Amino acid sequence: MARKLWLQFSKGSLSQIMFKNGFDKFRSYLMHWPGSFESNVSNREIRAETWRALEELYKEGICKAIGVSNFLVHHLEQLKEDSGMVPHVNQVEYHPYQQPNTLIEYCHQEGIVFEGYCPLAKGQLLTDPTVRHIAEKNKRTAAQICIRWSIQNGVVTIPKSTKTERIRENCQVFDFQLDKTDMDALGKMHDGRHVTWDPSNIL
Incomplete structure (x- = not known):
């Protein structure tokens, strides 16, 4: 019913x-x-x-x-x-602080597209020293670094903004690559924090 x-x-x-x-x-x-x-x-x-x-x-x-x-x-x-x-798709919080790699691997095995939201951790990553250092090195913004990192990890990424200039900035991430050092540094930032909802206790 x-x-x-x-x-x-x-x-x-x-x-x-x-x-x-x-x-x-x-x-x-x-x-x-x-x-x-x-x-x-x-x-x-x-x-x-x-x-x-x-x-x-x-x-x-x-x-x-x-x-x-x-x-x-x-x-x-x-x-x-x-x-x-x-x-067909599983949309989950994903950013350097929250990297559910076991879930990503499972989705890939089952043919489920893994889609990541909140790639900037609601702005928390924009002031992170590691992200800022990589941004300066690549002459990009911190937001672009986070989005590019997600893309290079094979994650469908959905940044969110209401400002035209931010939307344009978020789209300008396909003309550069992060090197292995940068990718490894961002990959080591996982601390398990959620900036949105945490479904861990939902049975």
Whole structure:
């Protein structure tokens, strides 16, 4: 019943958005969080129900791709056991302070695109001495260094800004390479911190 209501609501909402904006389908549609807001239902049950609804949207051609966000390995394993298909994408916090390499390896093995958000750690990395040193060495901004590092690690990276000059700056990262020394230095900065949500305690 929950899936039917969710699916009916999603179809209605998506249809309205497509009509208003002239879309014929959505490129991607994600389940944003692995936890449930309902205390009397298990997280796993809600994930499975929601994912089956997303599968229906995908099969009907409303969405070109479906995926999840903030899912860890055990969430993805359960989803694989409970449904017919794995997500096309998993969108997770990723930056030098937060490098979930085991999760990245798992996604690659399962054919799931790993997509990283918050590549600047909500601005915390812009003043980090290591990042600033590498930026000066390469004659680039600290933001460009962080984004380029993600790209060279094979991560689909989604920086966020509302300022035109920042958006332009964030796009100018394809005409240079960080050398091994720089990549290694940034790779050693992992300290496990989250600057957004931490899904570690979601069962």
